[in-house]
Amino acid sequence: MKMSDIKRQHPLMIIMEAVRSFVYMLPPVFLFLLSISEEIELSAVLSYIWILVIPAVAFFALSTLRWYLYTYRYEEGYLHIKLGLIFKKERSLKKERVQTVNIRTGLLQRLLDVATVRIETAGGGMESEVILKAVKMEEAQRIRSYLESGSKSRSHVDAEESKGDISDNVSEHDTEYGITASYVLPIRKIFLAGATSGRFMLLFSFIAAAFSQFYPYIPEDITDLLIEQLIPESNTDILLIVIILLSLLLLSWLVSVLAYMVKYANFSIRRQHEYLNISWGMIEQKEFTLKVNRIQALSIQEGLFRQPFGLCAINSEVAGGGLRDQEYVTIICPLLHKRELATFLERILPEYKIPTSMTSVPRRSRKRYLFRTFVTAIIIILPMQLLPYGWLGLLLLLPAFMLGLSRYRTGATSIDDKQLTFRFRNINRYMVLMVQNHIQSLESGSNPFQRKSDLSNISTSVLSSPSGKIFHVDNVDDQETKKIWKFFSGN
Numbered sequence: 411m412k413m414s415d416i417k418r419q420h421p422l423m424i425i426m427e428a429v430r431s432f433v434y435m436l437p438p439v440f441l442f443l444l445s446i447s448e449e450i451e452l453s454a455v456l457s458y459i460w461i462l463v464i465p466a467v468a469f470f471a472l473s474t475l476r477w478y479l480y481t482y483r484y485e486e487g488y489l490h491i492k493l494g495l496i497f498k499k500e501r502s503l504k505k506e507r508v509q510t511v512n513i514r515t516g517l518l519q520r521l522l523d524v525a526t527v528r529i530e531t532a533g534g535g536m537e538s539e540v541i542l543k544a545v546k547m548e549e550a551q552r553i554r555s556y557l558e559s560g561s562k563s564r565s566h567v568d569a570e571e572s573k574g575d576i577s578d579n580v581s582e583h584d585t586e587y588g589i590t591a592s593y594v595l596p597i598r599k600i601f602l603a604g605a606t607s608g609r610f611m612l613l614f615s616f617i618a619a620a621f622s623q624f625y626p627y628i629p630e631d632i633t634d635l636l637i638e639q640l641i642p643e644s645n646t647d648i649l650l651i652v653i654i655l656l657s658l659l660l661l662s663w664l665v666s667v668l669a670y671m672v673k674y675a676n677f678s679i680r681r682q683h684e685y686l687n688i689s690w691g692m693i694e695q696k697e698f699t700l701k702v703n704r705i706q707a708l709s710i711q712e713g714l715f716r717q718p719f720g721l722c723a724i725n726s727e728v729a730g731g732g733l734r735d736q737e738y739v740t741i742i743c744p745l746l747h748k749r750e751l752a753t754f755l756e757r758i759l760p761e762y763k764i765p766t767s768m769t770s771v772p773r774r775s776r777k778r779y780l781f782r783t784f785v786t787a788i789i790i791i792l793p794m795q796l797l798p799y800g801w802l803g804l805l806l807l808l809p810a811f812m813l814g815l816s817r818y819r820t821g822a823t824s825i826d827d828k829q830l831t832f833r834f835r836n837i838n839r840y841m842v843l844m845v846q847n848h849i850q851s852l853e854s855g856s857n858p859f860q861r862k863s864d865l866s867n868i869s870t871s872v873l874s875s876p877s878g879k880i881f882h883v884d885n886v887d888d889q890e891t892k893k894i895w896k897f898f899s900g901n
Contacts, residue, residue: 416550420524422515423480423544427473432466452467482542486555489529491540503540503557507531511554512698515547520695525550529557543580554835558685558699588766591757595677595744603723603745604670605663606715621658652863674744681758704728706848706872707879708742708762710751712839720748729873740785762843765831768822774863775885813837823890825897830870835884842881852898853893864888 470726480493484505491501519525527550529540546552590769595603675692689697707727716722724742746754752764787810794803817835824831828846833839849870856866869882869889886894 416483417549418481419477419542420522420544420546421477422519422522422524424470424473424477424605426543427476427601428466428469431469435465435469439498443559456591460885484553489540489553489557494851501540503529503531505557505593508557509704510690510698510700511557513550513554513695514697515695517693523547523704527553545687547789554699583643590680590682592678593743593754594679595673595757599745600671600674600677601667602719602721603674604667606713606719606721606745607666608672608713608715609670610659610663610666613666614659617665618655618658621654628684677744679743679758686742686758700728702759702761705759705761706874707770707843707881708755708759708843710841710843712748712775714837716745717839722748722751724751727872727874727879761845763826763829764841764843765824765826765829768824768831768833769890771818771883771885771886772865772887775821776815778860778863778865778885779818779821780811780814781819783810786810821885825881825893830894832870832881832895833884834881840881844872846897846900849876852895854886866891868894 444875454679476493476494479495480491482489482491487505489503489505491499491503493499508529508531510528510529512528512530514526514528515524516526523546524544525547527540527542527545529542542550543551669736672692674690676695677690680687685704686700686702687697688700689695706729709725710722710729711725712722723744724744724746725740728740742759743754755762784807787806790807791803794800809841820835820839822831822833824833830844830846830849832842832844850873851871852868853870854866854868862865863886865886866888867882868886869880871878871880
């Protein structure tokens, strides 16, 4: 079959579309059957099964028609799409304007060797420009290779097995089109990333809420047996509560780690010429190719549970792309040790560098950082005094002091050739690397108290889907602010 021949998606698209439409219809039908079940017998309710059968047949027929009328072909630098029965649409995408081709495969799709292809172009809106929901994997790779060959073709390099240090996991290969660097995240690091992600706290709240609903239905003989085996006679109630909470916390942590490992299994990133190819996933595999010039900033994030171990993650802010695909175009590496950052960027993203030194916020700004966190803590503590044991809220003052002091020690900026770097902390600690020509705007401001101390707040904005992203450092020395303004203006 020639590349210019008219093509259709895999017939699996018919089933996927029909099932999705059928699922959307189920809630109102279920409510209808529930309402009439109180008035008539169950056997009579079953006679209304046609309410499900007729729409299912209709959805299947409609999906078959959509599949047949959705055709595509690619030739002479364009991807041509035709679809629609009553309102016909025809679209042509110029491959030079294609920014990203994402390939996504679920478990059923992998069994049938098909994939979903999402194509983004420059200036894409909230949705992907083109979505091919079911094409053969070989065809998906062919579409991606064709659309991404606007400047130079790219060969695929197999990622090497990972063993230990970053130097073992990043490999470079000389190819016809330049140097290709690839990095595979070891399974032990995926486990460590899940164990320190902190996601288990949100899961813990859901599991604890669910347990509180089911606990009254647990037979008393079972609970009495557990109490006799695990808890001494004294302080039974308190110890029982503690054991239950710790057990639920451990369960939440284990589930979150497992979910994280399944999600990011087989994570790899490959750099060749002006492209990054990133893939991950076990049950649902995701793969996307990103032009490096779409990256507007790199964000190095140190989570609260990762900071003691010197671990961090690298995310990117990317221009363009649809809202649904935002998750696909942010992660660069789920976990790295801070000492590995410089080597990783040098080989994968040499456009960005870790600063060798940074200018910290001046010492006179420390009281402002402490004051802000103390005020926030007091606003929380005062209403608590109306509650029993409200005085325990005073214990928040120590964490507030530590947070304010840490924010002061973290705040810093750096100018290095064509790169501006911000370092700041909320709860997590961030270092943001921005290339000069990707900064959309720069803003500085100060209140009367800051002006008295020659301090100002400075912020930058960059393009990012689905809207812009703003980064800021507070209480920067005015002299440093002037240097940043000079850097931004190019003088």
